[in-house]
Amino acid sequence: MPGPPRGRHRESCVVIQSRIPQSTKMHGTSSRAGTLEQVMDRLDLRRVPRSSTALVVVDVQPDFMPGGALAVAEGDRIVSPIGRLMASGAFGACVATQDWHPRGHVSFASAHPGREPFDVIDLYGHEQTLWPDHCVQGSPGAELHPGLPLDRLDAIIRKGFYLRSDSYSGFRNNWNEMGERPPTGLDGYLRNRGIQEVYVCGLARDVCCWWTAQDAAESGFKTVLLWDLTRSVRPQGDAALLADLRRRGIVPLTVGGS
């Protein structure tokens, strides 16, 4: 299996973390001389106007952290580096998605008697993985992670709130009983803001980040998946995932810092 993809400035791959003073690790914005420039170099952001780029932070919520209801291994390792990226000011827009399910949601194994979490069923002609109950609206596990500088978010897109369909992508729901995938509004929001490039990070790499990146690319945004600022539910599928990203023209980029 190939290792994680490297960015084009490979020699400086830990620069974001290693050069930020500890005291400003989470939310600080001052006294980080050079930090913004370093981030922009690492992500090759100097080519384009800042106003045309957006960071999309997918589902960084306690339920996806180790010990959470739907734990993703090492999910906690990406919180600080994503927070630093949000605080860096390198992006024209900063958006988060929030998995936000009603009790009894169709994606919960508990809503399907006789089924277990991680079983796969047919739902409206498509595969649906059944998950443990997670990100129940209003529960602590559904909050956006308090370790993120939430004041930096321009918009929060909630998703997965229809009882009878899931929503992995931040752009549109999974298929509903009518065979439709209704949009969340994120595409219009980004377009209306003049965004042309979308940088995806968060959880989980192989579920909601992947689906979000696919839709971003299909929608015509230049799309970058910040590989090391994501973690997978099933890391054994990462090699195939990487190949799929490349096939779709989605750029996997390792930024360093997690």
Ligand code: VGL
């Ligand atoms: C996610 C499974 C179920 C995710 C959300 O955020 O990747 N995965 N709901």
Ligand code: ZN
């Ligand atoms: Zn979910």
